[in-house]
Amino acid sequence: MRVLGIETSCDETGVAIYDSESGLLGHALFSQVDLHADYGGVVPELASRDHVRKLLPLVRQVMAKTNTKPSDLDGVAYTAGPGLVGALMVGACAGRSLAYGWDIPAVAVHHMEGHLLAPMLEDNPPAFPFVALLVSGGHTQLVEVRGLGDYELMGESLDDAAGEAFDKAAKMLDLDYPGGPRLAALAEKGDPKRFTFPRPMTDRPGLDFSFSGLKTFTLTTVRQHALEDGLPDEQTCADIAAAFQEAVVDTLVIKCRRAIKASGYKTLVIAGGVSANKQLRERLETSLSKDGASVYYPRHEFCTDNGAMIAYAGSLRLKVGEQTDLAVNVRPRWPM
Numbered sequence: 001m002r003v004l005g006i007e008t009s010c011d012e013t014g015v016a017i018y019d020s021e022s023g024l025l026g027h028a029l030f031s032q033v034d035l036h037a038d039y040g041g042v043v044p045e046l047a048s049r050d051h052v053r054k055l056l057p058l059v060r061q062v063m064a065k066t067n068t069k070p071s072d073l074d075g076v077a078y079t080a081g082p083g084l085v086g087a088l089m090v091g092a093c094a095g096r097s098l099a100y101g102w103d104i105p106a107v108a109v110h111h112m113e114g115h116l117l118a119p120m121l122e123d124n125p126p127a128f129p130f131v132a133l134l135v136s137g138g139h140t141q142l143v144e145v146r147g148l149g150d151y152e153l154m155g156e157s158l159d160d161a162a163g164e165a166f167d168k169a170a171k172m173l174d175l176d177y178p179g180g181p182r183l184a185a186l187a188e189k190g191d192p193k194r195f196t197f198p199r200p201m202t203d204r205p206g207l208d209f210s211f212s213g214l215k216t217f218t219l220t221t222v223r224q225h226a227l228e229d230g231l232p233d234e235q236t237c238a239d240i241a242a243a244f245q246e247a248v249v250d251t252l253v254i255k256c257r258r259a260i261k262a263s264g265y266k267t268l269v270i271a272g273g274v275s276a277n278k279q280l281r282e283r284l285e286t287s288l289s290k291d292g293a294s295v296y297y298p299r300h301e302f303c304t305d306n307g308a309m310i311a312y313a314g315s316l317r318l319k320v321g322e323q324t325d326l327a328v329n330v331r332p333r334w335p336m
């Protein structure tokens with residue numbers, strides 16, 4: 001089965017072709033980062049308009065690169081939510097219409113299911129069942145994954161998502177959008193022990209998270225050390241970044257170990273933009289190996305939004321007979 005995947009839920013236009021026999025045939029991504037940089041965050045209307053401009057040329061590019069004709073395809077998968085409504089509509093309308101025109105089935109994919117299954121595109125994929133830590137700009141969730149579509153939420157953030165906290169802390173340190181990777185790079189030059197940031201909600205049982213307090217703590221620390229231009233000196237900024245990152249990573253590691261223990265499983269999957277964080281990966285690997293558990297994550301480029309994870313998740317959904325009718329529906333909020 002060969003499936004075209006389309007991702008347009010936020011600020012990346014992603015297209016890929018996945019073949020259930022040969023694996024991922026090709027993929028392409030257009031990032032809108034430069035478009036939104038001046039605004040310090042994603043502007044929904046600009047995002048939708050740019051998806052409209054970029055999507056079909058990207059589809060043509062991936063089809064050509066993989067030598068795929070429409071008649072070679074068995075289905076089209078598109079992200080139907082959660083995400084920005086206008087952005088989702090672009091991918092959903094285009095994907096559904098292409099499938100209609102090509103007379104093949106279409107399937108609506110949950111963006112977070114795409115992230116969750118992304119590690120399965122790697123050479124050594126995890127096997128069901130496992131615990132997944134989904135950490136992106138919009139979500140921080142621990143999910144018990146028993147099989148395809150058989151998910152149970154174990155815990156989630158009660159306020160900001162981990163990626164959102166990274167982005168907001170980065171803004172306080174005057175780093176450009178998207179701040180997460182930039183803050184992580186700055187943290188490499190810092191001393192994480194100079195400041196002690198809280199580890200929210202780790203002193204009580206449960207698997208929920210809260211990151212908004214860390215944001216406030218960061219702001220207070222920045223203000224306490226600010227010079228005339230409103231920012232601390234370079235080294236202090238790096239030390240704050242390092243302490244912030246260590247607090248987020250520590251918190252995530254503590255909850256992941258708890259979730260693994262509670263589930264009795266020996267496999268943890270991490271996915272979503274923040275799973276690209278080097279410190280998070282290293283700390284999870286060393287901590288979980290003490291519990292006899294293994295950690296799986298996608299390759300770097302498939303941690304953040306991409307079409308490959310949607311093509312893959314769509315192929316599994318189509319295989320079990322799922323498909324959407326011609327009325328295009330998107331779900332900006334869509335619990336998994």
Ligand code: KG4
Pocket residue numbers: 010135136137138139162163164166167178179180181184272273274275276277278303304305
């Ligand atoms: O999954 P994703 O591309 O989009 C959403 O579905 O939200 O995740 C984007 C998020 C952003 O908040 C970004 O700052 C964060 O992932 N991120 C990182 C790193 N790379 C991306 N956060 C921390 N460290 C990184 N290396």
Ligand code: ZN
Pocket residue numbers: 111115136137272273304305
């Ligand atoms: Zn995402």
